[in-house]
Amino acid sequence: MHHSKSKKLPKETDNMSIGAIIDTTIVHPYENNFYLNSHNAYQGVNHPSLYHILLDEIGFTSNELQLLTYHLCFTDPRSSSSEAIPSVVHQADIAALNARDLFYNDNLLITNQYNYEILNIHEKLQNLPVFS
Numbered sequence: 001m002h003h004s005k006s007k008k009l010p011k012e013t014d015n016m017s018i019g020a021i022i023d024t025t026i027v028h029p030y031e032n033n034f035y036l037n038s039h040n041a042y043q044g045v046n047h048p049s050l051y052h053i054l055l056d057e058i059g060f061t062s063n064e065l066q067l068l069t070y071h072l073c074f075t076d077p078r079s080s081s082s083e084a085i086p087s088v089v090h091q092a093d094i095a096a097l098n099a100r101d102l103f104y105n106d107n108l109l110i111t112n113q114y115n116y117e118i119l120n121i122h123e124k125l126q127n128l129p130v131f132s
Contacts, residue, residue: 038083073087
């Protein structure tokens with residue numbers, strides 16, 4: 001008997017399609033928020049992100065903000081596909097984690113006292129963006 005291996009096709013899932021937006025029914029009736037599925041699930045189930053619009057100084061419509069958010073999910077320089085959240089949000093999260101590491105002191109954890117010292121940034125680096 002001859003045995004041959006065949007390449008298995010990925011299973012079709014019932015995930016939301018990429019770019020799907022939910023801004024009615026399951027969101028808050030009075031707040032401006034929406035769910036956006038901006039990425040493909042290669043394994044398992046998609047988890048669409050929930051976005052809350054706190055302040056819109058530019059005056060975009062809801063559709064324009066949703067489209068802008070979707071397009072920003074494709075700008076991560078480390079990935080060739082879309083991400084679950086916009087790269088600027090991901091970079092801000094990384095910068096916050098790095099800042100926490102600068103101010104956190106393991107010795108103060110034992111005494112349950114937190115005294116943070118604000119470090120001075122060199123004047124040439126003050127207005128530069130931080131990327132990791």
